[in-house]
Amino acid sequence: MSxxxxxxxxxxxxxxxxxxxxxxxxxxxxxxIGIMYFVTVLVxxxxxxxxxxxxxxxxxxxxxxxxxxxxxxxxxxxxxxxxVFLVVMPLSAAxxxxxxxxxxxxxxxxxxxxxxxxxxxxxxxxxxxxxxxALGGAPNGSWVGYAPLSTDAVSNMAFYAVGIxxxxxxxxxxxxxxxxxxxxxxxxxMTFMRMPVFIWMALVTNFLLLFAxxxxxxxxxxxxxxxxxxxxxxxxxxxxDPILYQHLFWLFGHPEVYIxxxxxxxxxxxxxPVGSRKPLFGYAAVVFAGAAIGFIGFGVWAxxxxxxxxxxxxxSAFALSTMFIAVPTGIKIFNWVFTMWGGKLRFxxxxxxxxxFVSMFTIGGLSGVTHAIVxxxxxxxxxxxxxxxxxxVLFGGALFGxxxxxxFWFPKVTGxxxxxxxxxxxxxxxxxxxxxxFGPMHMSGLLGQPRRTAVLPxxxxxxxxxxNLLSSIGYLVLFGSALVFLYNLIxxxxxxxxxxxxxxxxxxxxxxxxxxxxxxxxxxxxTVTHRDEFWHRKYAEDDAGRVVPVPxxxxxxxxxxxxxxxxxxMPDPSYWPLVQTLxxxxxxxxLVFGNxxxxxxxxVWLVVGMYGWIIEPLAEGDDDDPGxxxxxxxxxxxxxxx
Amino acid sequence: MSTDVATTTLGIDHRKLGMWTFLGSEFLFFGxxxxxxxxxxxxxxxxxxxxIFDIPFTSISSFVLxxxxxxxxxxxxxxxxxxMRRMRMWILAxxxxxxxxxxxxxxxxxxFVREGMALDTSPFASSFxxxxxxxxxxxxxxxxxxxxxxVLSVTGKVKPNQDLKTExxxxxxxxxxxxxxxxxxxxxLIPELAVIE
Numbered sequence: 001m002s003x004x005x006x007x008x009x010x011x012x013x014x015x016x017x018x019x020x021x022x023x024x025x026x027x028x029x030x031x032x033i034g035i036m037y038f039v040t041v042l043v044x045x046x047x048x049x050x051x052x053x054x055x056x057x058x059x060x061x062x063x064x065x066x067x068x069x070x071x072x073x074x075x076x077x078x079x080x081x082x083x084v085f086l087v088v089m090p091l092s093a094a095x096x097x098x099x100x101x102x103x104x105x106x107x108x109x110x111x112x113x114x115x116x117x118x119x120x121x122x123x124x125x126x127x128x129x130x131x132x133x134a135l136g137g138a139p140n141g142s143w144v145g146y147a148p149l150s151t152d153a154v155s156n157m158a159f160y161a162v163g164i165x166x167x168x169x170x171x172x173x174x175x176x177x178x179x180x181x182x183x184x185x186x187x188x189x190m191t192f193m194r195m196p197v198f199i200w201m202a203l204v205t206n207f208l209l210l211f212a213x214x215x216x217x218x219x220x221x222x223x224x225x226x227x228x229x230x231x232x233x234x235x236x237x238x239x240x241d242p243i244l245y246q247h248l249f250w251l252f253g254h255p256e257v258y259i260x261x262x263x264x265x266x267x268x269x270x271x272x273p274v275g276s277r278k279p280l281f282g283y284a285a286v287v288f289a290g291a292a293i294g295f296i297g298f299g300v301w302a303x304x305x306x307x308x309x310x311x312x313x314x315x316s317a318f319a320l321s322t323m324f325i326a327v328p329t330g331i332k333i334f335n336w337v338f339t340m341w342g343g344k345l346r347f348x349x350x351x352x353x354x355x356x357f358v359s360m361f362t363i364g365g366l367s368g369v370t371h372a373i374v375x376x377x378x379x380x381x382x383x384x385x386x387x388x389x390x391x392x393v394l395f396g397g398a399l400f401g402x403x404x405x406x407x408f409w410f411p412k413v414t415g416x417x418x419x420x421x422x423x424x425x426x427x428x429x430x431x432x433x434x435x436x437x438f439g440p441m442h443m444s445g446l447l448g449q450p451r452r453t454a455v456l457p458x459x460x461x462x463x464x465x466x467x468n469l470l471s472s473i474g475y476l477v478l479f480g481s482a483l484v485f486l487y488n489l490i491x492x493x494x495x496x497x498x499x500x501x502x503x504x505x506x507x508x509x510x511x512x513x514x515x516x517x518x519x520x521x522x523x524x525x526x527t528v529t530h531r532d533e534f535w536h537r538k539y540a541e542d543d544a545g546r547v548v549p550v551p552x553x554x555x556x557x558x559x560x561x562x563x564x565x566x567x568x569x570m571p572d573p574s575y576w577p578l579v580q581t582l583x584x585x586x587x588x589x590x591l592v593f594g595n596x597x598x599x600x601x602x603x604v605w606l607v608v609g610m611y612g613w614i615i616e617p618l619a620e621g622d623d624d625d626p627g628x629x630x631x632x633x634x635x636x637x638x639x640x641x642x
Numbered sequence: 643m644s645t646d647v648a649t650t651t652l653g654i655d656h657r658k659l660g661m662w663t664f665l666g667s668e669f670l671f672f673g674x675x676x677x678x679x680x681x682x683x684x685x686x687x688x689x690x691x692x693x694i695f696d697i698p699f700t701s702i703s704s705f706v707l708x709x710x711x712x713x714x715x716x717x718x719x720x721x722x723x724x725x726m727r728r729m730r731m732w733i734l735a736x737x738x739x740x741x742x743x744x745x746x747x748x749x750x751x752x753x754f755v756r757e758g759m760a761l762d763t764s765p766f767a768s769s770f771x772x773x774x775x776x777x778x779x780x781x782x783x784x785x786x787x788x789x790x791x792x793v794l795s796v797t798g799k800v801k802p803n804q805d806l807k808t809e810x811x812x813x814x815x816x817x818x819x820x821x822x823x824x825x826x827x828x829x830x831l832i833p834e835l836a837v838i839e
Binding site: 110175176177180183185190210211213214215217219221226229233238239245251317347607614615 | 654659664666667671674679685687767776
């Protein structure tokens with residue numbers, strides 16, 4: 001890279017450093033962006049976890065007042081927003097970033113600078129939301145933000161409306177990026193039905209994001225305009241209909257559930273075959289079930305609104321569609337079980353978390369089907385039974401799957417193993433703490449304990465009190481378990497055992513390259529001839545049908561000394577994604593406080609950032625005619641010398 | 643990462659595929675606003691309703707916007723021929739027509755406000771202003787893109803063989819026009835006809 005330093009000029013120079021602080025904040029490398037997502041998620045996870053600790057402290061006994069109602073409402077609202085939008089979704093995005101190009105045999109995503117834009121949008125969106133604590137109080141109207149409470153200034157929900165919209169823009173950009181990457185950048189020979197299941201689930205998830213995010217954007221714009229600028233969308237006094245908000249929110253909100261769970265399903269669909277030493281049972285069924293969930297997921301939203309005024313016809317229709325969506329989910333669960341059936345199981349930490357996913361998610365799925373029954377649903381509505389249900393699918397499901405992924409791909413990212421002993425300790429305490437926290441909530445909910453209530457009423461009785469005490473003890477177990485995980489993570493990064501290139505005897509393309517992944521991902525882009533390509537390079541069948549290793553099979557794409565048959569073109573770093581996304585802050589504060597000067601400043605900032613982005617010089621001539629090089633743009637030979 | 647079209651899996655340029663994907667998302671954005679508008683057609687809280695629309699006036703500005711799609715196609719055609727002078731002329735014509743449309747919208751809004759319909763009058767007024775306002779914002783962004791294309795083609799950043807850039811802006815511009823066809827039909831024409839009957 002250094003040989004091109006003086007040749008690139010333009011309206012603004014382009015950063016050339018790949019290392020150090022500047023290297024990180026200007027990076028367009030999908031691997032580094034994935035790591036940045038991961039680290040940011042850890043911070044927000046800690047904050048969201050501490051908020052839930054206060055909730056459990058408050059509810060540990062009846063009639064306690066550790067927190068005021070006001071603060072309690074802010075904490076449970078921010079806990080929900082944080083875990084959904086700042087932890088589970090971006091943690092999935094971290095995996096998408098790191099793994100999609102590697103698994104499809106590409107060197108980066110389709111739009112590397114847009115990828116950096118997505119990360120910075122996520123970070124600033126999260127900081128924006130949390131800045132509300134210092135600017136008049138955090139949102140306290142719950143993560144669903146129902147109008148007309150949320151349009152009242154007392155709920156501080158303008159921060160919610162604008163903050164989630166900033167995160168939405170970032171997610172939308174990422175969704176477009178990943179869709180184009182998966183559709184358009186697969187290695188030669190990787191047909192749709194040879195794609196790893198994780199890639200399939202990433203594709204479905206990102207299409208869900210693509211079509212669900214604009215709907216929540218509309219709902220949030222209306223909310224923002226109602227709360228700050230006097231529009232009347234949800235104002236009952238002039239005929240506005242708060243039910244419209246519920247429809248728009250859940251038309252996004254239910255696909256959102258699948259946006260959070262499908263990536264984890266993809267992850268365990270990769271880990272279970274490796275840990276069972278068998279191919280995934282019914283690959284096509286798992287893929288089509290995932291796609292079916294994507295479609296049906298847009299047709300079940302009103303089961304969140306059975307107690308709202310939607311009428312018996314809508315209730316019946318949505319009850320049926322809700323039962324129906326359990327079918328593809330059930331197909332997947334059976335496929336995972338049959339994958340393990342008769343396999344040579346290795347109970348490594350990622351495998352344990354994957355099995356934990358299947359079992360805990362099944363419990364959450366079963367309590368989910370009970371919500372389809374309208375009278376039952378009316379009984380459970382807004383009780384802790386619902387809280388138990390969605391924690392079983394999002395914590396017991398999504399988070400277990402994502403943690404399995406962390407243990408599984410840690411060696412890919414760092415070249416080191418995470419400690420197995422600590423990993424198993426983490427798993428068992430995590431499983432215990434999780435069930436202790438959320439299991440009793442089924443009972444306390446059925447006994448009538450309402451959600452979102454700051455004080456546990458004493459008249460509910462000592463049984464409910466006991467369940468709440470158990471939940472609070474469970475939280476402490478989870479907290480300790482999280483510390484074990486954090487210690488394991490830091491210790492393994494510092495002095496973990498070297499993993500080698502393929503520690504799990506894995507099946508997919510990301511393990512073809514050395515671990516940690518080299519800067520350009522693949523020295524030579526692999527050609528794909530099978531599903532589970534890497535496994536087929538390592539093993540073949542002998543005449544009797546037994547699996548035998550192929551001695552030299554895996555080495556062909558490995559050899560760093562091999563002649564590069566192509567010129568490797570990697571994306572340049574850029575300041576502009578960071579500079580441009582900073583404009584979201586004045587724009588956002590302007591929308592929250594109704595200040596048109598700030599809105600104008602933010603808009604100008606965003607537009608100027610866009611121009612900087614468009615006109616910054618490219619390293620290797622202009623993108624549309626790579627054959628033509630002016631001296632000002634640097635030459636291909638020089639830029640390729642890195 | 644830039645790649646030749648020949649090396650992409652689907653044989654389509656990344657940027658073009660990305661633009662199509664984005665426009666797919668945009669349809670749901672406007673779809674949700676149109677649904678809200680239809681829900682609130684009669685919710686006027688005693689203020690003005692659909693009878694306030696001036697159909698002849700809006701028809702003219704709609705016609706201007708639709709014609710801008712024609713000049714956009716001509717601009718792209720000129721670019722594929724490498725005729726940058728003609729391309730720039732049609733780009734200016736397209737942006738100019740967009741500006742006329744936008745001016746018409748600003749005028750229309752100011753008339754409505756004078757006649758007693760503002761953002762906070764009723765749910766009907768809110769959904770009308772926000773839906774058409776977001777469309778106007780899209781037209782404005784389109785004009786910005788067209789003017790940028792004009793300037794960058796003068797400075798040489800957009801070259802005669804890069805007609806993809808004009809095509810992409812064209813895709814966006816046609817999308818904004820199609821949305822207006824839907825808005826004009828659903829928001830103005832059909833409710834107005836219902837009032838006449």
